[in-house]
Amino acid sequence: MFLLEEKINLSNSMIPLGPDSVITSHKGFEVIPDETAPGAFFSVLQSGSVTVGGNGSDDVTLGAAVKSSFKSIIDPITNYDVADDDYAVEIANDTINTITLPAAEGKGGKNYVISRRSNNNNLIVQAYAGDNIDSRTVIELKRMYDHIEIMSNDIDTWYII
DSSP, rough: OOEETTTTOTTTTTOOOOOOOOOSSSSSSEOOTTTTTTTTTEETTTTEEEEEEETTTTTTEEOOOOOEEEEEOOSOOOOEOOOOOOOOOEOSSOOOEEEEOSTTTTTOOOOEEEEOOOOOOOOOOOOOTTTTEEEBSSSEEEETTTTEEEEEEEEEEEEEH
16 A cells, blocks of 8 residues: 555555544554654554654653552551652541652652541641742641642642642
8 A cells, every 4th residue: 555646655554544533553653754843753652651752852751650540548547658650649537647748859740639538637738858839848738628739840849730
């Protein structure tokens, strides 16, 4: 099969056909445009890793470990350290008093949502040692159903968004 006048062999290519324009690949694929868009690139590897972008710092790479998860903490513990793979964390027990964020460095653009669904007096969201949350070291979630969404600046700050 050839693509019009360019006579590009498409025997190893995928072109979506039909109204849904769905592409299915079991071995991964990549799209590399012509010289009018140097460096532009899109690939999906068999491992599940997705890369979008060009050569340089504008690359966006998503691996199989990327996920957004909701975690409801009901265990009778007194403190919780937010994990790198957490996204939304709901504190649903009355014994947790402090939530400690991970270091902001190396997590540029990473978001967390911390929510309180407990009856304890105050739930403290605490920055990692040396970091801050919009220039403060702690944020208090004082009432049930209070929540905070934050994003890392990749250096030492979690911004409230």
